[in-house]
Amino acid sequence: MLSKMIKEKYYCGIDLGTQKIKAGILKVKDPTDMELIGAYEHKSHGFKDNAVSDLAEFSECIHHTIHELTKKTGIKFRHVQLGLGGAMIETREINTVIPLIDRGNKIITRRDIKKLNNDARLLGIKIDEEILHDLPQYYKVDDVNSALNPIGLYGRKLGVHSLMIIINGNRIRNITKAVHQAGYDVANVFFSSYATSKVVLQDTEKKGGCILIDIGSQYTSVLVFLDGILRFLEKINIGGSNFTRNIADQINLPFDLAEEIKKSYAVASGFDERKDEEILVKREDAYIPVKKGAIYQAISPVIEEFVERIRAAIVLSGLKDRINNGMTIVGGGSLLPGCIERIGQAMNMPVKLGQVNLPSRKNLNHTALFSSVVGLAQSGFKKTVRYSISSNGHSHWAKHFTNRVKDLYQEYF
Ligand SMILES: Nc1ncnc2c1ncn2[C@@H]1O[C@H](COP(=O)(O)OP(=O)(O)OP(=O)(O)O)[C@@H](O)[C@H]1O
Ligand SMILES: [Mg+2]
Structure with missing residues (x-):
């Protein structure tokens, strides 16, 4: 059978975030038959202020992430589709x-x-x-x-x-060097949030106007689409780690502990009911009680500012009134309960968490986190086959040749 003869290929997407490196493998038979067969996430080291700060450490980190992914899936590869976060681009x-x-x-x-x-x-x-x-x-x-x-x-x-x-240029050169030192080649480089948009937004949504918000650790990217294309992009220097930093400062906890508490107990809206509830937090050798209300109060002002900055970005785009298909939110920061509702209320627009409509071998429960690696792997695949697959069955050179003839014809007459 013809479909059996088409060899499946594997594409690895790797998203270099400021806090986490995420990698995933996509099995592709054709553009309509793709499967996410594994994903893995690891804390970034050797990367500071949006640039490589320690080449050996950063490259070890990349190596570890891909090695674990290979161990999990049993699939080896040499080329990676690299994605860079909002902090690194202009x-x-x-x-x-x-x-x-x-x-x-x-x-x-x-x-x-x-x-x-x-x-x-x-x-x-x-x-x-x-x-x-x-x-x-x-x-x-x-x-x-x-x-x-x-x-x-x-x-x-x-x-x-x-x-x-x-x-x-030097920023991308250093990152590529770290990937080489980890033992891999960079096939393509993409802006992560843009690659994500390819798999979480429908073409019809982009045509009628929609917004993608990628909430990372230190930055949030706001992407506005209309007529099917990206029309506007704004970076906001607030992300999930700002929420954590406020909890750490106001309740006087180390950052890592505040991060754990944020993930387990923080909410961005709809809090009131549990105001007096307390949780016990282990500090050094003792347990200290922390009121849930105190956590809410710690993050509330920064959430307020965050939502206001998103609102300002959308107004700045000048396209607000033409957005017919609401907002889609991705990135780790979007997992804070109540966060997306709060943004939706402020903008008076429907809002949803980004979903990747793709079968995956393991049930990866946080697709908002791994949508970027799927988008990167898929963008890599599309770039590779752009000229070798055509939907109507003609081979690429025949199509190319016809276009060329048309061009010549129009040029001479
Ligand atoms: N379950 C959760 N609840 C609340 N926040 C969460 C949760 N999971 C992750 N986060 C937050 O998401 C943020 C990290 O998001 P993500 O992994 O998308 O960032 P990144 O890609 O490393 O950063 P960037 O895109 O800014 O370079 C962190 O601030 C983290 O605390
Ligand atoms: Mg990111």
Whole structure:
């Protein structure tokens, strides 16, 4: 049978977060037949202030994460699909224009668009930057006509407005070096939250307008989609560790203990009923009682500020009134009970926890945590096969050839 003959392939996504390194393996037969066969998470070491601070330690950490994943799944591989968190990236919007012809008009071809986007990439970055994602927002034909797809239109000059997601060159070089030292090769690099959006958001949601919020440990990324593309990205320097830090400071506990308490007892909204309840917390050799109300009071102001910053980001996008499909929330910080409800109330929008609609061998209960590795592995797969699979059964070169002929035809006549 044909389907049996297609060899399944494995893709490893690895998400380098500021607090956790997460890795997962996706088994892919074809774009409609994928399975998450294992995932693993490990605390990040040797990585500080959004850059590699200790190469040996960081690379050991990557090695350990992938080694454990290999042990769990029995699958070996060499290439990884790397994802980087919001803390490590920058965005830039740029406008670029090219002339199409000296005199008269011509019909705009796929090649013109390719050249324009290539120029945009060259002009849009500084000397020591790399582009992770280049997202054309709209094209302009002869300064007036805004088009999402200008192929086939008459024009004398062609412009593009692009949103670039970029990273510092040495930062990515050092991270890649750590991956090499761990014994692996980097196949592709993506912005983690963007890769996540590919598996938690439906195309119809993105078309009608929706928001993805990735709550990490030190940063939260707000991504606004409309007409099917990423239109706006804002980073907020508040995440789950800010909640923990407040608990640690106000109840006078070490950070790690405050982290445990946060995960077991903290809530972001709907608290009142249990105000006088106490929990016993082990400190050194003694148990001390802590009121649940005190935990709530410790995180409440930072939650308030956090929600306000998200609201401000969405207003800044200028697209709030065009969001018809609500908000989806991912990242470890979203697991704080009451957090997503609180954000939904503040924005007066429907809100849900991100889900990956994918069969997984083990029931991984926190898909909000592992959606990034699935998105990374899937993005890697799509990049590899973009030109080798076509939905209508034609081989890639035949399709490419037809396009080329069309381009030539339009260029000469
Ligand atoms: N069950 C839980 N309840 C509350 N908070 C949680 C829970 N599980 C994880 N978190 C919080 O999620 C945060 C980590 O999220 P995540 O693993 O997405 O971050 P990261 O990817 O390492 O960071 P970043 O994306 O900022 O680089 C931590 O602050 C952690 O305390
Ligand atoms: Mg993250």
